[in-house]
Amino acid sequence: MKYIPKILTSTIKNNVIKFQNVILFTIFLILLIIPNIQTNFSVLSRTDNFGYRKFSHSIFPYKTPIFAPIKFSMKDLMGRAIWDYFQNENTEDLQTETSISELDELPVKYLFRDFEEMNAIEQKALKLSKGKVLDIGAGAGSHSLYLQNEKNLEVTALDISPKSIEVCQLRGINKAVAQNMLEFSGETFDTILLLMNGTGIFQSLQVIDIYLKKLHSLLNKNGQILIDGTDILYMFDADEDGGILIPAGGYYGELDYVVHYKDESEDPIKWLYLDFNTLKNAVENNGFKIEKVMQEEDSYLAKLTKK
Numbered sequence: 001m002k003y004i005p006k007i008l009t010s011t012i013k014n015n016v017i018k019f020q021n022v023i024l025f026t027i028f029l030i031l032l033i034i035p036n037i038q039t040n041f042s043v044l045s046r047t048d049n050f051g052y053r054k055f056s057h058s059i060f061p062y063k064t065p066i067f068a069p070i071k072f073s074m075k076d077l078m079g080r081a082i083w084d085y086f087q088n089e090n091t092e093d094l095q096t097e098t099s100i101s102e103l104d105e106l107p108v109k110y111l112f113r114d115f116e117e118m119n120a121i122e123q124k125a126l127k128l129s130k131g132k133v134l135d136i137g138a139g140a141g142s143h144s145l146y147l148q149n150e151k152n153l154e155v156t157a158l159d160i161s162p163k164s165i166e167v168c169q170l171r172g173i174n175k176a177v178a179q180n181m182l183e184f185s186g187e188t189f190d191t192i193l194l195l196m197n198g199t200g201i202f203q204s205l206q207v208i209d210i211y212l213k214k215l216h217s218l219l220n221k222n223g224q225i226l227i228d229g230t231d232i233l234y235m236f237d238a239d240e241d242g243g244i245l246i247p248a249g250g251y252y253g254e255l256d257y258v259v260h261y262k263d264e265s266e267d268p269i270k271w272l273y274l275d276f277n278t279l280k281n282a283v284e285n286n287g288f289k290i291e292k293v294m295q296e297e298d299s300y301l302a303k304l305t306k307k
């Protein structure tokens with residue numbers, strides 16, 4: 001029998017134990033870090049709408065508390081413009097540009113429009129609103145204010161912009177919540193409004209299902225979602241044969257959108273313009289029925305109900 005010195009076996013054992021520890025420690029590190037990686041694993045890791053906050057939906061079901069409190073900064077330029085206008089401090093309008101259009105003015109006053117100044121689609125949506133209402137992306141709260149004060153409905157104004165929500169509160173909206181719609185929960189509604197190209201909030205077709213599932217969970221059994229949208233095909237040039245030249249590799253309504261205010265610029269965000277049929281396909285895949293309530297040139301109002 002071969003003699004193995006004791007000192008040697010104990011060294012081998014120690015090394016095995018050390019190696020096991022390294023493996024265990026590496027596994028621990030991987031488990032700690034992976035849920036917080038916000039790149040390829042995350043479907044929503046891009047800048048959120050209007051650049052207010054970046055957030056992540058990891059493919060993993062939990063987040064380690066050590067990383068969870070990390071929040072990204074935001075400028076909230078639209079909210080600041082709304083605030084300045086409300087405090088009579090505003091001398092400048094917002095400017096917007098998209099990946100397919102040049103700089104354009106968005107008068108802040110427009111966000112404070114009353115019923116008479118609203119377009120026919122918005123007026124129709126307000127007329128159809130009933131029961132307990134959630135106004136998603138409420139902005140300065142013009143739609144909420146009308147429903148609360150003129151139709152005596154119970155309204156919640158929800159917006160990701162803290163400054164806009166402060167203005168909603170100062171304008172007298174009883175319930176105004178500063179939160180990303182994807183994080184809002186705990187209540188259900190009879191009417192959910194998404195107005196002023198409401199489909200934009202969905203960001204892109206890649207992540208639209210996440211928004212639609214959230215909307216489904218916030219809607220009462222016999223409730224309705226009233227959402228407006230625009231087919232922006234008209235913005236693309238036609239070639240000499242009459243064919244329309246649209247960008248390859250994606251849906252033509254997925255735009256990058258930038259807001260400028262007083263020499264500052266927000267990070268580009270994703271904003272989704274949807275034609276009615278594309279919206280129809282997406283909602284029908286997520287447990288909704290859809291009806292086109294009205295059409296005005298390239299824009300429409302759609303009503304979604306649960307299947």
Ligand SMILES: C[S@@+](CC[C@H](N)C(=O)[O-])C[C@H]1O[C@@H](n2cnc3c(N)ncnc32)[C@H](O)[C@@H]1O
Pocket residue numbers: 049050078110111136137138139140141142158159160161164179180181182195196201
């Ligand atoms: C085009 S504005 C419309 C404002 C208002 N509905 C109106 O018609 O005057 C879109 C609003 O949606 C908000 N928004 C964007 N993404 C959001 C999200 N994920 N959750 C809540 N609000 C969001 C923006 O902050 C912005 O105020």
